[in-house]
Every structure is written in structure tokens, then in C-alpha cells.
Amino acid sequence: MNVRRLIPTAALAGAVALGATALTACSGAAAGAGGSKDGKVGVTASFYPMAFLAEQIGKDHVKVDSLTKPGVEPHDLEITPKQTAQLGESDVALYIKGLQPAVDKAVAQSGVKNVVDAATLTELEVHGSAGHDHGAEEAHAEGEGHDHDHEGGKDPHVWLDPVKYAEIAKGVGAALEKADPDHAADYKKNTDELVGKLTALDTEFKDGLQNTASKTFITTHSAFGYLAERYGLDQEAIAGVDPESEPSPARMKELQGLAKQENVSTVFFETLASDKTARTLAADTGLKTDVLDPLEGITDKSQGADYFEVMRSNLKNLQKALGAK
Template identity: 40%
Template sequence: MKRLLGIFFIFLLVLSGCSNAVSTKNEKTSEGSKKLQIVTTFYPIYFFAQKVAGNSANVELLVPNGVEPHDWEPTAKDMARIQDSDVFIYNSHYFETWTDKVLKSINDSHLNVVEASKGIELMDALASEEGEEHNHSSKDPHVWLSPVLAQQEVNTIAKALEHADPKNKDQYEKNAKALKSELADLDRLYKETTDKAKKKEFVTQHAAFGYLAKQYGLIQIPIAGLSPDVEPTLGKLAELTELTKKKNVKIIYFEEMTSSKVAQTLAKEIGAKTEVLNPLEGLTKEEQKKGLDYIDVMKKNLEELKLTILE
């Protein structure tokens, strides 16, 4: 009898322990589920949101790194991810052109939708494309490439997270302040370098660097327009050949996530070399392998620009 009672007592202890373990697990799951769920579109928006969120929220990326985002379209699974999130953050409907359609097709009554570039005065696409004819209603959305305008996007994201998750307001403010400090340092670094520029013009594969050029008194000469997939006409290419020869251009900048064929063709035509200037629409596999982030790549871009503007 004593032996049976002992076995029964041990059984009760084990049962109690299992019950406590399940209870603890449920508490953790419940606590974890209280974290704000954020879905972002492409890399720079993901980076800003992740830095502001810190450990207080879960941040997801829709457009995978290494994928060109201009022509990317969400799948049904992606739309479900947006639907199930608390906050959806995108850069601009001029860049993520599919957002209006997606938001109309899902139930977003519970969703905090954030256009990170809201409040920033966008340049006409024409203004960043040296004479190329373009629809005047279109705007240049590449604001994240200016460290100054990037700080405005961070402010917009931080305010949205504070509104959606007031209990972590102080943490979001603290994280945003730290990130804006990094971006301010980056701005100073660009300013110190570009103030010494001997040459203002730089030639890019597509018109992604208009805001960066405007911020630091440089002149972007793009081969293609706002989309890197749209190749210039033969007439446009002939004009660029003449212009770049006249300005004694030694470097043509291209991007690693799209074909560099046109940039290589122009470089060969004028006897220039090619270098990479990353529009940060996503990280390359090599950049991911090295653990680089937005700040690192922006510094790398500045080193590349030095080859042209400080020659």
C-alpha cells in the first residue's frame, strides 16, 4: 500500500509539473502574441521599421532581398500576411504601385496603413530625368536615398508604431532617436565629402539618385528613367554618348540586381569603366553574406561616388 501511495504521489507531482509547463508555455505564447505585427514592403522600409521597433514588435519583409522590387507583385499568401498584420508600411504608391489595389481587396479596417514618404514633397519624375519625356503626374519615390529625407520617413514610422502600440511609445521614441542620429552622422559624412567635389555630375543606370543629388548639390545623369528595366531609345543613347564624352565621364554606375548591359554598352562606347552604385531597393546576396545594412551600403555608395566627384 505504501508503495502504491508513493507511486500515486509521484504521478501527481509529474502531472502537476506538466500542467505548470503547459501553463507557462501558454503564458509565453500569449505574451508573444501581444507583440505588434508589422509587415513592410521592401528593404529600406524594413530596415527603418526594424530599427524603430527593436524588440517591441515583429517586423516582416514582403519583397525578398535580391529581388528587383519595381515589378514585384504580391501573391495571395503575401496579401494574407498584410491582412493579418497590425501595421502595414510602404514607401509610396508611386513605387509600390500595387498597394492601392491590395488595400481595396482586403479587410483593412483593423490595419494601420503607413505611407512612409507622406508629408515629403516628391519631385516630378521629369525633374530627375534630364529631358526625358515622362508623365507629369508621376513622381520620383526614391526618397530613402537621402539621409535627410530618410529621417522624415523614420519619424512617420515611429509615430505610427506609437499610435498602434502606446504601451511601447517610449521605446519606439528612443529607438527612432538613435536611428535618426545615425542618419544625421551619415548626412554629415556626405556633406563633408560633396562640399569638396571637383565634379558635380555622375552617370547612373536609372534615375534613383535624384534626391541624393539634390541634397548635396550634385547632378544625376541617368541612362534609364525611374524604372531600371526601361531601356533608353537609340536616340537617347546617342545623346548620352555625346554628353558623357563632352563631360569627360570616366565612370558609369550600374546596379547589381538588374542587367548592366546598357551601362556596359555606354561605358565601352566612351572608354569609361563601370562601378556599382546601389539604389538600396534590396540587399544583394554578397551584402547579406557580409552582414551589411542600409548605413553600410550608403557609406559604400559614398566611397564609389568619390571616384567621380573628387577625381
């Protein structure tokens, strides 16, 4: 995976340094300079997990637009010239650099000054399948041309770990405080509330997955490395980081053997990508299928209306598949 990080720029008036993030804050945002004509801070988010943070922290003070519409698989998103222009009119752009190449290009072309790269607000890690890179290797072998990885093979799916998502929330909150100082107290309050909810969710996952009959789960693509590491599980991915890439016959055979060895009961698929390979593997091994949602978008097929509801559905499905006691 390729993680491309923002290079901090020289300090400018109104800029805030968040870890390795270069964020230039616009003092006129609160007055509606840029993305919003109604006095709200205009935030353009790359996809659902980023938009959710902006909405939860900004609430009535922000107007949030997402570049990835509901039902669109975000990894292969294409950006229209109209969306690039919209991005340039925003007060704040919020994204994860390297996850969506089209968004990276649009941000660079848009000239938007207030940029928050969520990948710089927490520490990214290398994740493969159950401690190795079988899934990622298969994705590269079978799906060349897809560039969804970060430098050094680091995993961008940080929002699926409530602890890391909370770290990003704190950075986004600080960014909005700088962009709109008149409402800084509200942003701080909303950030603290959101972090509290994420901390509670982390506790639910710890308690719910502490005692399970199996620790290994098989999923469509390698999105759950942070979640697996956080809660002592082993992720085995069919297709690596790109959910649409086809696994090799050797990988499918390997997973069949692993399912028997590790007492795996379920193959997970997701709502925004094809379930074909997951169902094929399940049929070949006599396993069940269920949903484990990487939360890259919310649709009417999602098992919940927002981040917290879907994450709790994920927890319930993992507990069932792993034999939680």
C-alpha cells in the same frame, strides 16, 4: 511618375494624422492583435527601406515581414494571394504608395486598418536627369505598361536622401507609438537614435562630396534625384525610373556626348537590375563601371549588410568617380 496619395479619413479612436497620412492605430496591437501571436506588433513592409525603418525603430517589440524578398527587383513585384492575406493579418502596413503597383492593390484588398504611406511623411519632388526629364521620357517611350511613377512626375526614391529618410523615420516612429502605446518611450528613443545616425550620414555625404572635379554622374535608372539635389550633383539616367526599360539610341548618343562634355569617368549600374546597358555605354565611351546601389534590397552581392553600410559604399564610389578632393 505618378504619386498617388492617401486621402485622410475621418478621425477614428486611436487614429493619428501624420502630415497627409491617414493612420488608424490599433489599440490591441501590443497584445498581438493581428499580425503576431507572440505579443509583438506585426509589421508588413513593402520592401527593404521600409522594413529597415520598422526594424530599427521597433526592435524587440515588432515582428517585421517584407513583401519583397531579397534579390527581387521591387518595381515589378507580383503579390501572391497568400501575401495579401498575410498583409490583412498585420497590425501595421508600411509602404510607399505608387512605387509598387502590386503592393498598392494588395493593401487596398487586404483590409488592413493600420496603414502608413511613407510618401505622405515627407515632401516628394520632381526629378529628371540633371534637371530635365530625358531619362523619364525615354522610360515612358520605351517601357510603356510600367507604372512606377507618382502623380505629377514626383520621385518616390526618398530613402536615398538621409534627411528625407529621417523625416519618414519620425513618422514611422509616431505610428508605432500610437499602435503600441505601452512601448511608446522605446519607440521614441529608437527613433531619436536612428535620426541621429541619419544626420551623421548626411554630414558625411556633404563633407565627402563638397569638392569634386565633376558634378555629373550617369546611372542605370533615375533613382538618385534626391541624393543629387541634396549634395549639389547632377544625375543622368540611362533608363529613367524603370531599371529594366531600354533606352533609345538617341538617348545613348546623348549620354556619350554628355560624358565627354561633363568629364564623366564612370557609368554606374546596380545590384538588382541588369548591367547590360551600363556596360554597353561604358564600352562605347571608354568609361569605367562601378556600383551605385539604390538600396531597394540587400543581397549577398550588396556592398554592405544594411542601409548605412551600402550608403557609405555609395559615397565612396561617388567620391572616386567624381574626383573628390
